[in-house]
Amino acid sequence: MSLTRGTLAAVALIATGLAVxxxxxxxxxxxxxxxxxxxxxxxxxxxxxxxxxxxxxxxxxxxxxxxxxxxxxxxxxxxxxxQSGASQNRAFASLTTQRSATRARTGAVRSANVGEVSNPSLWYVDVSKAGTICLPADQGVRLWRADTQAESTYSVGTGNMTSRITFPAGEMLASWDASNPPSEGTTYQIGHGSGSNAVEVKFVFLDSAPSAAEELAATLIANGCMEQLNQMSSAMMGE
Known part of the structure; x- marks a missing residue:
């Protein structure tokens, strides 16, 4: 865990003219x-x-x-x-709630586009999305998949060292091996099947996640967690 995650975010904001x-x-x-x-x-x-x-x-x-x-x-x-703008505090609260493993529900959220499934939490790692991912440092890493119909196994690792994580049939979540947690800044590949469609992810662990939507957006931007920024803004627009 980085010694100055919150500080780094603030420094990055200042450097880009986004300081609060x-x-x-x-x-x-x-x-x-x-x-x-x-x-x-x-x-x-x-x-x-x-x-x-x-x-x-x-x-x-x-x-x-x-x-x-x-x-x-x-x-x-x-x-x-x-400008008028409907508050989406409920959507933001749902996205950022840190659910315990026993309370996380099996299933997914249907978006406004018929048939499309969206990640219900900002803190679930979508196995189909590459990029940098910001996560609270005080919780385990959980992987999320959209298609829950059948059991599915993914390889997760750095190339030299990989482990296998299995989603049981009907489950949208699987936990990262707690005995070998990911390190901040290291590139990991998450692959399925032949591995040709593997995505690369890096992690940034936040000592504390801002509770205000605007502050969290600034933190995501400062750390390059753009997929999560898109996820948050889309959910809050009711998409």
Missing amino acids: TPQSAEAGVVVSSSGPSAGQFPVGRQIGGNERITLRDGDSVTVLDNGGTRVLRGSGSFTLAS
Whole structure:
């Protein structure tokens, strides 16, 4: 476990101009943008409630603000304070609840797209997604799969040392070997079947996960945990 995980996140935020100050603590955080003006609204930019935002035709900016998400679409001039946005605190709470192994339910969450299954927790490691994953340091690592119909075995390791993790039929979760936990910064491969579709993941362990959505988004961005940022913003938009 890194000695300064929380500090590293803060340093990274300062280095990228995203440091949370008393004024910016009330600011929204850009979680996605597209269109002609996307370069002006990079992921992680903070926008004050009364800051005027000018968009062009084809622009779309999604901002995590006040416990919910707001989508601004051009053309036009906007302020977050003047925009209505439904609170999605319930979705955020569900995503970030640290469930014990005995309380984690078998099953999955259906998204708004018929037939599509989504990961119900920010702290479950999706075996199909590559990238850097932020996890609370005080809980074990649990792997999640979307298809629960049949028993399935995955290989997990660094190439030189691998172990096998089996999902029983009907179960969406399987635990990482607690006697050989992953190390922060090490690249691991999670593979299934022939291994040709293995994904590579790295871990960042957080001494404490922020309880506010905007602060957690900033922490995910600072540590490069972009899949989880996308997961959080999508869930909070009700997708």
